[in-house]
Amino acid sequence: MSFTNQKNFAHTPTEPRRWALRGDLLDFTAAPGWGDTTAAAVRFDRDHWLLIEDGRIVGRQAQAPDASWARKDHAGQLVLPGFIDTHVHCPQLEVIASYGTELLDWLERYTFPSECAFADPARSRAGAELFLDALLASGTTSAVVFATVHKTSAEALFQGAMTRGMRLITGKVLMDRHAPDGLRDDVTQAERDCVDLIQRFHGQARLSYAVTVRFAPTSTPEQLAMAGALCRSDASLYMQTHVAENRAEVEWVARLFPEARSYLDVYERVGLVHERAVLAHGIWLDDADKRLIAERGAQVAHCPSSNLFLGSGLFDWSGAGFNVSLASDVGGGTSLSLPRNMGDAYKIQALRGQRLTAWTALHAATRGAAEALQLGDEIGGLSVGQAADLCVWDWAQGPVAQARDAAARELHERVFAWMTLADERNLAACYVAGRQRV
Template identity: 85%
Template structure:
């Protein structure tokens, strides 16, 4: 689905109220706790919204000075936060038959070459951002391509939709095909220009974006680390320890590094605004380092299953864990579907993932790991009115299951397992209806 910004939005009044079953979190739920007190659920309540922010939450119907939107009987959640997703990879989603390294060469890199064209980058960003919104995702940490124009298109498209977006030009100066390599000097210039024009402007933020260690020379990694050290407000995003063959390749390329993660850590890329995707094949020292530095791992369950990368150890993670789709390695932009896949990953490890832990990782947990908890991830006074309204059940199977749910976790878990983007009834970004 693609449509213009004018078609997507409505002229929201300055003061309006939304009715529904409100669910968010006041803290992180404990692993395995289905009765978590961190869950805040207010059935049939009203959210009061003024100038794009939440200003109240109440049971009583607001007075006639508020324009009312009635979603009674529907589930109201904060907009989802996808902490690792690739804009140019919509064209290669559901590609058959390979593991990570071959998949990159066969499918991903050829698709990304097309984004050198500004028109293609703009069109790709429009389709991608609209697809996020129709999946209930209102904020995202996004990989564009090595081309500066692809990052510009994302920043501009997100600003037009008032979305919270973290992105930055991808850094790759080796082990990539013609048309997808940069060089250290020009890449640094491009990053600085993008930071000056977009970082901290509106709801945009810049991420120093290292594709992964094998596609950057030590000189480029050092440059990336210098950017992070020069401005502590910058984010950093990359991949780490996704696949065993990848880990072995990194060890060959960086024989002096203690581990894959150490390649990043020793140049200053592991810090409290670092988002590292996957993190499956980390040892105990790496996991402690991530916790000590305040970094987060973006768990990509759909992608890990589809590419056969491995089973992420979530229950024992001492560091921040957020949820991500990793499209196109992942098979859906829907974070609900990824919650369902995350449950299956943990089940294969002999663990049980609650709906609360999964949902928290896609909302408040992700927001706090990004240091954006005051703005996104919840339904509290002062936060942006990034809100999604969901049908509890769609279709005869889900409706029958929902009808016999005995308590709240059972009902939400069934929704998490059976729902998808078709359950989305409405999506509001900064108070404006977008879906």
């Protein structure tokens, strides 16, 4: 749903309807070029004001507003659009930092047992509350989220996000094979659950439904076909899944689907690769896969922390040729903080002989992700008409970071040091649709 077709977001009784925020404003007017450290695509307004009314940005100016505007003064602090995490698992907070396995063993040993508990509606509600608050405390105001196979887990996420005014994309996970008891559905019931959730939540407030295929091995061909049919029935639906994360996983898919040209082709054959598809990881894609993703307008959610932690591989960002957004992939990832994931993304590219700029990393977590999700008019920037989803950050926390910040000679150097050294402790305030949440 386009933001421009939505009603204004109501303000809370304790907050003014019209208010202005002062700080160092940074967002993007275009996609930065790979390796370009100049500020051509960067809009940086030091010591400026954002004017916010009814949850939207209505102005951006150097001079202080008149006395009719309430003011929040964050002078000397960095103001960014709220981050967009394009791949993260709500039920996996309790298995974050689990020791010693690669992807497939990790799922069996840690992830699946944790997700079984979300059959309980009370557990789903508690998990969603914890998860959504943790996102906000990390500076993430919008997310594409995996629930569990249980319908109640998606309901809890939708309801929690609505209460907080967040932009959230999620859906009930589809898994009808190669999963333990309590985590399998069947094609007929899964379709009924998806249709009900779509009718109740898709397009309501700031919510969207994602047809959610766990990954190809845990869905039968019949279930994959059903998922594709759902996508074809409504072009506004998203689709999220995993692809080509781990070599053993890729080999398993090849054995399960010998008729397919590649792992990605399993999804392409049933209509799951389209402009609203969010494909997590994409490390082991071949050139034909990369071309297909670009042609379809889909995106890959790059999960650097998870890829390093699980030993999955080194994503080829510079050679991708398609939309790349940034994601935490908690609990495989080790932090919900997207600045920490940006730092890990830099290290991955360094190991590949490339250098990731702060501009490319930040763009992938803000404007780039928003545009790939077709939500660029609503989120991802600090422009007039966009939702006032924004976060205020300390440029530096602690004596080492403060000394480094003081020594920075130009803007990219300063932002890169912030990206490398910052985490959720640098977050000073988080606003969602103009309401302060942190």
